Amino acid sequence: MSALLTSHRRRTQDLLFFLLQVIFWGIRIIKGKINVKAESKQLKEWEREFDAAARNSLLDRMEYLFINTYKLELDNSKFRSFDSIEEYREWCRKNLPEYLGYR
């Protein structure tokens, strides 16, 4: 009787462990699938944008892709030069607001 109970307990434990594995890997797979879908959706959206760009001439593309907005500090000097790119990056880090994205 005792051997039967032990065997039953083991089987229940095995089944629980198996179910936990299924849940754990299931969640990972589903998450993976969701990410792949999002990535693929994003790529398709970009491809539609590239297709649309391909229908315009270079002249038209250049007319609407170059924009002019005042950039704090960056646009305050007519001429600014740096001996090295590292020096330029350091200047950006010290002088430009983070939202400009130069850091």
Add this chain to the structure above:
Amino acid sequence: MQVFSYKQGERLAEVFNRWGVEYLFIGKSGAVFYGYPDTTQDADIFPAKTPENGRKLAAALRELGYELTLDNENELIAGKDFVQLRSGPFDLDLVFAPDGIETFIAAKARSIIIDNRFPVASLDDIIASKRAANRQKDRESLPRLEAFRDYLRSRNLTALPTNPL
């Protein structure tokens, strides 16, 4: 200050060519020549960093309408890695030593001429340069720019047509 446009690009190419300036368009503005649809605010030029080219560049920039003092000109001749110009018809960045690109000569060998007049660094070099620069704005734009390069490759194109039917 005007926004950089096709006509200004055409004028820059014509004047640079007449003065014999060695240069390539680079950065996001360079990618726009390939057909990459994204906004940008200034034109980025990768000039060869030699005293002779600096001299020609200064003369060409003056002809385009940029105010350059004698000191500014001397700096272009002496050789800088990065120069920002905000004194002319449009904002111009001169990147003499872009991140991720070994030499001007190597980049020129990989470059292409778009629309028979615009010398542009290869998309791979533009991407490599952005990846090496690793600024927030570069990190944000890289996935889409790489997708654009893959889009061109999958269609066996070097660039989008300049004058589609």
